[in-house]
Amino acid sequence: MTGLTLKTEGDRHVVVTRRFAAPPEAVYRAHTEPKLIQKWMLGPAGWTMPVCVNEARPGGKIRYEWSNGKGGGFSLTGEFIELVPFSRIVHVERMHMPDATPDNHVETRFEPDGTGTLMTMRMTLPDANTRAAMLASGMEQGMEASYARLEGVI
Amino acid sequence: MPELDAAFSALADPTRRAILARLALGEATVMELARPFAMTQPAVSRHLKVLEGAGLIVRRAEGAKRPCRLAPAGIAEIDRWLTMLRAALAANYDRLDEVLAAMNRSKRKGKP
Numbered sequence: 001m002t003g004l005t006l007k008t009e010g011d012r013h014v015v016v017t018r019r020f021a022a023p024p025e026a027v028y029r030a031h032t033e034p035k036l037i038q039k040w041m042l043g044p045a046g047w048t049m050p051v052c053v054n055e056a057r058p059g060g061k062i063r064y065e066w067s068n069g070k071g072g073g074f075s076l077t078g079e080f081i082e083l084v085p086f087s088r089i090v091h092v093e094r095m096h097m098p099d100a101t102p103d104n105h106v107e108t109r110f111e112p113d114g115t116g117t118l119m120t121m122r123m124t125l126p127d128a129n130t131r132a133a134m135l136a137s138g139m140e141q142g143m144e145a146s147y148a149r150l151e152g153v154i
Numbered sequence: 155m156p157e158l159d160a161a162f163s164a165l166a167d168p169t170r171r172a173i174l175a176r177l178a179l180g181e182a183t184v185m186e187l188a189r190p191f192a193m194t195q196p197a198v199s200r201h202l203k204v205l206e207g208a209g210l211i212v213r214r215a216e217g218a219k220r221p222c223r224l225a226p227a228g229i230a231e232i233d234r235w236l237t238m239l240r241a242a243l244a245a246n247y248d249r250l251d252e253v254l255a256a257m258n259r260s261k262r263k264g265k266p
Contacts (some may be wrong), residue, residue, distance in 0.1 A: 030253055039249065040250040131179075
């Protein structure tokens with residue numbers, strides 16, 4: 001089950017879609033239960049998430065801290081706005097690197113798709129420049145992952 | 155390709171990669187580029203000179219503004235990065251597939 005899509009939409013949006021073999025309830029739980037989140041939301045190989053706070057209720061806090069085990073790390077904080085169990089999560093988030101990035105408003109939908117789930121994550125950034133900067137920093141992470149693999153090869 | 159070394163050297167800097175990412179969304183002036191990166195215009199201009207010298211961007215003569223845009227080689231690089239960003243996200247979701255499969259197994263085991 002792959003087929004990730006990542007697209008920009010208009011000036012301020014980024015839309016990611018992905019299909020999963022499991023039903024919406026399981027995918028929703030994997031996005032809201034810290035013990036499950038810590039198993040997959042990790043980024044490049046070698047990174048872990050030692051701190052995972054996810055208070056899945058309106059107004060609840062989000063705090064994720066990642067570490068590469070070599071003194072490197074960054075964090076993300078946010079707040080939940082709306083949750084419809086197993087079908088929809090609306091929250092805001094920002095990265096701290098260490099300065100906080102502008103708020104990213106994220107709506108995540110989990111829709112039944114056969115026996116599985118279609119997830120659609122729609123991010124809304126304050127403006128086109130912020131979106132460009134976010135995509136650029138994401139690229140940095142992607143680059144880091146491939147550099148890390150390259151180091152392994154060399 | 156004589157510019158290849160210069161291109162690799164220009165791409166070694168994260169700010170210059172971020173400037174290219176911004177230009178992937180369209181033409182921009184030095185002032186527009188300086189804003190999201192919290193940099194002075196002269197600092198951005200120095201980076202642009204390096205990118206221009208490496209053949210990654212081209213600049214249009216339009217009064218003092220001289221808007222920048224990606225050269226085709228720069229566009230190819232940005233495409234490559236977006237592919238890597240997709241790959242990083244894809245790695246997360248591949249792990250999620252495994253987590254979901256494990257949840258399903260333990261649920262089945264729990265049934266009488």
